[in-house]
Amino acid sequence: MTVDFGGQLRSWRGKRRMSQLQLAMTADVSARHIAFLETGRAKPSRPMVLRLGEALEVPRAERNLLLDAAGFRPAYASRPLDSVAMEPIAKAITHMIEGHLPYPAFVFDRHWVVMDANASGRAMLAGFGLAAGDSFIDFLLTPGRGVELVENWSEVSAHLSARFRLESAHLGGDPVLERAATLLATEPPEGEPGRAGDLPPVLAVRFRSGGQVFPMFSTITQFGTAEDIALADIKIEMFFPTDDACEALFRRMAGR
Numbered sequence: 001m002t003v004d005f006g007g008q009l010r011s012w013r014g015k016r017r018m019s020q021l022q023l024a025m026t027a028d029v030s031a032r033h034i035a036f037l038e039t040g041r042a043k044p045s046r047p048m049v050l051r052l053g054e055a056l057e058v059p060r061a062e063r064n065l066l067l068d069a070a071g072f073r074p075a076y077a078s079r080p081l082d083s084v085a086m087e088p089i090a091k092a093i094t095h096m097i098e099g100h101l102p103y104p105a106f107v108f109d110r111h112w113v114v115m116d117a118n119a120s121g122r123a124m125l126a127g128f129g130l131a132a133g134d135s136f137i138d139f140l141l142t143p144g145r146g147v148e149l150v151e152n153w154s155e156v157s158a159h160l161s162a163r164f165r166l167e168s169a170h171l172g173g174d175p176v177l178e179r180a181a182t183l184l185a186t187e188p189p190e191g192e193p194g195r196a197g198d199l200p201p202v203l204a205v206r207f208r209s210g211g212q213v214f215p216m217f218s219t220i221t222q223f224g225t226a227e228d229i230a231l232a233d234i235k236i237e238m239f240f241p242t243d244d245a246c247e248a249l250f251r252r253m254a255g256r
Helices: 005-015 020-027 031-039 046-055 060-069 087-099 119-128 136-140 145-149 153-170 175-184 229-233 244-253
Strands: 105-108 114-117 205-209 212-221 235-241
Touching: 005 031, 005 060, 020 031, 020 046, 046 060, 060 229, 087 105, 087 114, 087 235, 105 119, 114 119, 119 244, 136 145, 136 153, 136 175, 145 153, 145 205, 153 175, 212 244, 235 244
Parallel strands: none
Antiparallel strands: 105 114, 105 235, 205 212, 212 235
16 A cells, blocks of 8 residues: 555654654754645645655655655666666775775675675685675574674674664664564673773674684775665675784685
8 A cells, every 4th residue: 555645754754753843853844844744734845855855864765755655756766786877886896895905895785685795705705605696694594603603693693683773773674684683682691791991992703713713893884975776775894803813814815
């Protein structure tokens, strides 16, 4: 069943936990106008739909649905990375992951399906039995896999669960990410909470390999000015070593 514009606007406002007054202030319109839009007493202009979508941080694909519900054509396209229009973006992504060598770097889509990786990343994926096109979420959800590969799996799985929930919330609810977050959720580790200064600056993922443990951490980059639907979902994850042994491992993976 198609939901009208007012219903969609009200739904997104609820997801963002904003009152009509808060949305009005953020979008620089009157609260009365927001109320009229939600009840159907007023019809939005195209610029107003886009302004409200921006104020509510609605993902690009869903902003198209808002436009459609209001009677306007879509504003955002979804282009494949190998298209002519996306050629500069594809080059930038390649530059980032290849420039990160000898450390591993990966390119993921919205649901953490592997899109690309550099040489070290491909070596790491091969060790997991994965390649481009495979789902990293499905890999993590394989029973016993996380505990087998990650020494501090309890900490890492809790962190991933929280991250997937945040990503799902940003998207307005995503079944794939919600399911992963639920299955990865764990009980808090036993013991007293850490005092100020006890926790490390980053959570290191302590991978097991060949009878050794290799601690590493990662950063995730996304395109902050993306207006393309597919591009807005792309994540570039780059790993860094936290000790000399892990540094040496990465260099071997890169063939250096």
